[in-house]
Amino acid sequence: MTGRVFAGVDAGSSATKCVVLRFEPGGETVVGHAVTPSGFDYADASARALREALAAADASEEQIAAAVATGYGRASVRFPDGVPRRSITEITCHARGAREWYPAVRHVIDIGGQDTKVIRLCDRGRMADYRMNAKCAAGTGTFLESIAVRLGLPLAEVDALAMRSTTRLTLNSYCTVFTSTEVLERIKAGDAKEDIAMGMFRAIASRVIEMLAAGGRDGPVAATGGVVTYCPAMRRALEEALEVPVHRPPLPQHAGAYGAALLAAEGAAEGDSIALHAAPEVRRDAGRSGSCACDDPPRRNAPSCADSASLRGRPC
Amino acid sequence: MGETALKRVEIEAAGRLRALMRRYFLDLDEAAKDPGRRVAWCTSVGPCEILAAFGFAVYFPENHGALLGTKKISHEIIPRAAGLGYSAEACSYMNSDIGCDLLGCSPLRAMYGIDGPPRPDLLVYSTNQCRDVQEWFHYFGHRHEAMVAGLRPPRHLGEVTAEHVADVRVQLERLIEQIEIRFELRLDRRRLRETVERSSRLSVLWGRVLDTARHRPSPLTFWDMLIHMAPVILMRGSEEAIAYYEALLAEMEERNASGAAAVPGERWRIYWEGMPVWPRLRDLSEKFFDLRAAVVASTYCNSWAFEPYDGGDPLDWMARTSLAIFINRDEASKERFLEQTFARFGVDGAVFHNARTCPNNTNSRYGMPERLRERLDLPVLVLDGDLSDLRFFSTAQSMTNIEAFIEQMEGRS
Numbered sequence: 001m002t003g004r005v006f007a008g009v010d011a012g013s014s015a016t017k018c019v020v021l022r023f024e025p026g027g028e029t030v031v032g033h034a035v036t037p038s039g040f041d042y043a044d045a046s047a048r049a050l051r052e053a054l055a056a057a058d059a060s061e062e063q064i065a066a067a068v069a070t071g072y073g074r075a076s077v078r079f080p081d082g083v084p085r086r087s088i089t090e091i092t093c094h095a096r097g098a099r100e101w102y103p104a105v106r107h108v109i110d111i112g113g114q115d116t117k118v119i120r121l122c123d124r125g126r127m128a129d130y131r132m133n134a135k136c137a138a139g140t141g142t143f144l145e146s147i148a149v150r151l152g153l154p155l156a157e158v159d160a161l162a163m164r165s166t167t168r169l170t171l172n173s174y175c176t177v178f179t180s181t182e183v184l185e186r187i188k189a190g191d192a193k194e195d196i197a198m199g200m201f202r203a204i205a206s207r208v209i210e211m212l213a214a215g216g217r218d219g220p221v222a223a224t225g226g227v228v229t230y231c232p233a234m235r236r237a238l239e240e241a242l243e244v245p246v247h248r249p250p251l252p253q254h255a256g257a258y259g260a261a262l263l264a265a266e267g268a269a270e271g272d273s274i275a276l277h278a279a280p281e282v283r284r285d286a287g288r289s290g291s292c293a294c295d296d297p298p299r300r301n302a303p304s305c306a307d308s309a310s311l312r313g314r315p316c
Numbered sequence: 317m318g319e320t321a322l323k324r325v326e327i328e329a330a331g332r333l334r335a336l337m338r339r340y341f342l343d344l345d346e347a348a349k350d351p352g353r354r355v356a357w358c359t360s361v362g363p364c365e366i367l368a369a370f371g372f373a374v375y376f377p378e379n380h381g382a383l384l385g386t387k388k389i390s391h392e393i394i395p396r397a398a399g400l401g402y403s404a405e406a407c408s409y410m411n412s413d414i415g416c417d418l419l420g421c422s423p424l425r426a427m428y429g430i431d432g433p434p435r436p437d438l439l440v441y442s443t444n445q446c447r448d449v450q451e452w453f454h455y456f457g458h459r460h461e462a463m464v465a466g467l468r469p470p471r472h473l474g475e476v477t478a479e480h481v482a483d484v485r486v487q488l489e490r491l492i493e494q495i496e497i498r499f500e501l502r503l504d505r506r507r508l509r510e511t512v513e514r515s516s517r518l519s520v521l522w523g524r525v526l527d528t529a530r531h532r533p534s535p536l537t538f539w540d541m542l543i544h545m546a547p548v549i550l551m552r553g554s555e556e557a558i559a560y561y562e563a564l565l566a567e568m569e570e571r572n573a574s575g576a577a578a579v580p581g582e583r584w585r586i587y588w589e590g591m592p593v594w595p596r597l598r599d600l601s602e603k604f605f606d607l608r609a610a611v612v613a614s615t616y617c618n619s620w621a622f623e624p625y626d627g628g629d630p631l632d633w634m635a636r637t638s639l640a641i642f643i644n645r646d647e648a649s650k651e652r653f654l655e656q657t658f659a660r661f662g663v664d665g666a667v668f669h670n671a672r673t674c675p676n677n678t679n680s681r682y683g684m685p686e687r688l689r690e691r692l693d694l695p696v697l698v699l700d701g702d703l704s705d706l707r708f709f710s711t712a713q714s715m716t717n718i719e720a721f722i723e724q725m726e727g728r729s
Contacts, residue, residue, distance in 0.1 A: 072712060091720035092727075115713065126727045129689065132717055134700045 001031060001058045004065035006268065007083075008260025009050060010090060011042045011073030014113030014141060015226055018049035019257040020057045020064075023265055028100075030261075032057025033254050042073030050079070066268035068093070068260035072114065088263055090256045095119045095127050097259030098222045101249040106219025109208055109238065109246070110255065111227040113141045116204070118211040123219075131211040136175075139207030141227045143176045147200055150180040155230065158197050162233035165198035179203060201237035209241050222247040224255035324605065325576055327540055329564045333547070336560055340550055341428045347373035348434035354499065355434045357456065359449045360549050361619065361641055362442040363467065363488055363634055365515050368553045369508035370501055375434050376550055377452065380424070381409025384416060385594025385704035387423045394705055407448035408673040408704035414455055436460050438499070440491065442467040444644045446676040463498050465491055469639055472646045476639045484635035509630045511553040516625035516633070521561035522548040523621030528568035529612040530661055533577030535568045538588050538611035539601035540578060548620045583608035584725055585662055589615050589654065590669035591677050591703040596711060603715055607722045613661040615642050615654070616677070643677055651684055655692065664725055665695035667718075672700070672708040695728070697721040 010017040020032040034052035061080040069077035070093040098108040108119040119130040173179040347353040356372035358364045393415030422432030439453040457464035551557035622637040668680035689696040702708035
């Protein structure tokens with residue numbers, strides 16, 4: 001591939017994601033993406049993710065015109081020398097990515113490894129306000145992982161169980177540790193494990209509701225992040241709690257990196273000023289004319305479901 | 317957000333402040349060791365003018381609590397207090413001060429070469445801020461076998477009425493009587509009036525220092541104010557403190573005349589609501605500085621800017637000012653004050669600190685940020701943390717929150 005590309009790297013607490021974009025007259029195209037465990041070395045993980053995404057795009061480091069680092073480990077992300085780079089929070093990047101897929105979206109729920117964010121967008125697409133979970137694992141991916149470990153089940157199996165739930169069950173504990181204990185008590189009490197598993201996702205959804213309530217629930221909602229990527233039960237729990245359909249973009253886990261790459265391109269186009277502004281006009285949600293297998297066809301040129309399918313089955 | 321090395325302009329008066337603080341603590345230490353002098357402990361917006369007029373050297377344990385926070389040791393010593401039955405979710409100033417006492421340690425030793433807080437002869441609290449001070453003072457009263465007296469003013473007031481003032485005035489008279497009997501002293505009423513006059517002058521000067529931050533760019537920030545507010549809390553009625561604030565005010569006015577900025581290239585003006593996060597002052601101040609954001613006003617620092625004394629009954633003034641402080645007002649009054657202050661200082665956004673162990677000085681728990689955000693169309697951030705206990709604070713998460721908050725404002729501009 002020839003020409004300039006823009007890179008976004010989202011160094012999250014659990015996984016580091018990278019998206020490489022190419023801009024053409026008709027709009028941007030995702031030409032490569034990658035995800036890799038963050039481990040203890042964000043610099044190494046980000047270099048690996050960038051290398052894999054560039055390889056997928058058949059592009060080289062020299063073609064990177066601008067880059068943006070985001071995520072918990074954004075300060076540690078390393079880009080090749082000479083590449084103009086900026087650091088932007090994952091809150092802004094997730095909002096930007098989700099808005100590109102669904103221009104009319106008003107709420108973005110990002111459930112990550114250690115943070116859950118609820119971002120409210122105004123009708124012009126700019127960030128109106130946002131909320132993050134408190135210093136606590138409850139309501140995050142770590143919450144699910146911890147309980148899954150306690151149960152000795154892979155997370156994918158917990159999700160599969162939850163999807164077979166038929167009876168509503170609510171877990172009452174607020175804390176990850178106490179929820180684990182409550183899950184064991186429920187098992188002893190004879191509750192169906194499918195319902196207990198769904199109760200875990202419902203517990204996360206209830207935390208999201210707390211953060212969402214302040215901004216109201218008007219307008220379309222999109223959910224992003226690793227949990228939504230690998231656990232369909234999470235989306236189901238959110239839809240049940242919010243009582244509205246929840247958009248799941250084709251690459252939910254890459255929403256931050258996608259937004260970062262978009263902001264890299266926009267920043268490069270606007271000189272040094274940070275392009276955090278709303279799109280000039282909100283475009284209608286428009287899918288790929290029925291060719292996409294997504295539940296929620298995104299706007300044209302966005303990464304496809306085929307892209308996300310390649311990620312499924314990987315451990316959270 | 318690019319980070320550019322900006323040059324911070326030091327406040328010249330800071331050297332003078334250090335000397336002033338040193339003299340204050342050395343004098344307290346001397347008073348505690350001198351059989352001819354007495355030490356009284358007092359809460360920060362308590363009736364210290366009466367104690368000073370009686371001749372007590374006045375010490376404020378809340379200052380020690382904040383000091384323990386800045387030394388980043390509160391979270392290590394609080395468990396000692398918790399072991400005595402004080403909830404880890406109760407005031408972290410109180411818990412860290414008690415924990416410090418149990419361990420026999422104090423940063424005052426390294427800072428001023430004194431053993432620690434001065435041994436009290438008398439402890440006087442006012443619950444105009446919170447109930448925790450009552451338990452805190454009783455712990456130390458019991459520990460030192462010293463007299464403990466308390467004022468319990470009416471709380472959460474809308475308007476401060478004559479009846480409220482009369483209530484507290486009666487309590488002040490009773491306090492005077494208790495001290496006179498216990499220590500066989502007689503209050504010199506003229507000395508009380510003079511102390512109140514000086515206390516008021518000090519407070520008015522402090523208010524004028526804070527007001528210099530209305531200038532664009534601001535000559536000082538919340539982070540500076542937190543350091544320079546010590547005399548207005550600890551030395552009410554002191555001529556030395558008045559001279560200090562006259563010098564500080566002159567320096568700030570000079571900065572404004574020359575256009576010197578506390579945050580060079582000031583882009584954003586922020587309001588801080590609630591307690592400081594003492595153990596993370598440096599991290600927070602550097603983060604805001606790098607983001608070109610000047611925190612220009614705060615509820616906390618404004619809490620010692622009282623209305624001027626008009627020359628009437630000094631006890632009336634003491635009663636009224638102790639009732640009128642922000643923390644003692646109802647939600648509607650607080651909200652009105654914040655709205656007016658946001659406008660006076662021309663802020664672009666407000667940070668509400670949800671201090672987990674200080675519900676009384678936290679105003680983000682009953683919808684106030686949301687109401688102000690909606691009504692004023694002002695970006696508002698609620699930051700989870702604590703005044704001292706780092707176990708309730710995540711630096712990484714808070715920094716992301718602050719950066720996103722500025723990005724939100726960027727997006728609006």
